[in-house]
Amino acid sequence: MDFLSLAKKRYACRQYLDRKVEDEKLAAILEAGRIAPTGANYQPQRLIVIESKEGMERLARCTRDFGAPLAIIVCADTSAAWTRKYDGKMIGDIDASIVTDHMMLEATAQGLDTLWVCMFKPEAVRAEFGLPDEVVPVNILIIGYGAGEAASPERHDTTRKPLSETVFYESYGKKR
Template structure:
């Protein structure tokens, strides 16, 4: 499947079956995160894979889990992330987002569905999963088999702004 077909197939899944994510498919997803580019190749991403019932119950105390059987808490090690010298912008959150995007698309290529969550209680995640001070939870990726009808891959024609509203050439 070509890239745009895959990207259009992916959707925000908010209801999952109870089917577990196969270890080999999870391995592909995690490998996609490992090979994602990061600033100055610092690789500050730290991933907490949650699959057990007890772990998903702990996650549910931090955010909605939509019945997903698996979650990946995507974190950034702030002691390892690259910082832009001109304005001291630490880009660990950007690196974590790139990693998440790679994993999300890898999941779609494996026939799995995902939901990227930023609406969570960071301190609750830190406490529930024992994150050290230098590990910042950036987002959570739910992974599993969607229940119900997937979103129409052609929905972008109606839901996305045209390029003319989001792209400029040479000067704003």
């Protein structure tokens, strides 16, 4: 499957079957995150894999889990992230997002469905999963076999803005 077809196949799944994700599929997802690019190759991502019933119950105290059998809490170690010298922007959150995207697309390639979750209680995640002060939870990737019908890959034709509204050439606001 070519990249655009894969990207269009991915959708925000909010209902999952009670079916465990196979270890080899999880390993491929984690490998996709491992090879993701990060600022200056500092690799500040810290991943917490949640797959036990007890772990998913703890996660449910922080956010909705949508009945998924697996989640990865994607964090950034702020003490290990690259910082842009011109304005002091620490990019650990960007690095963690790139890692999440790679894992999300690999999950899709593995025949799994995902939901990228940013609506969670950060302090609850810290408490439930023992995060040290320098490790910041950025997002949670929910993974499993979707229940119900998947969203159509063609939905992007109507749900996404046309490029003419979001792309400029040479300077902001300049159209081609």
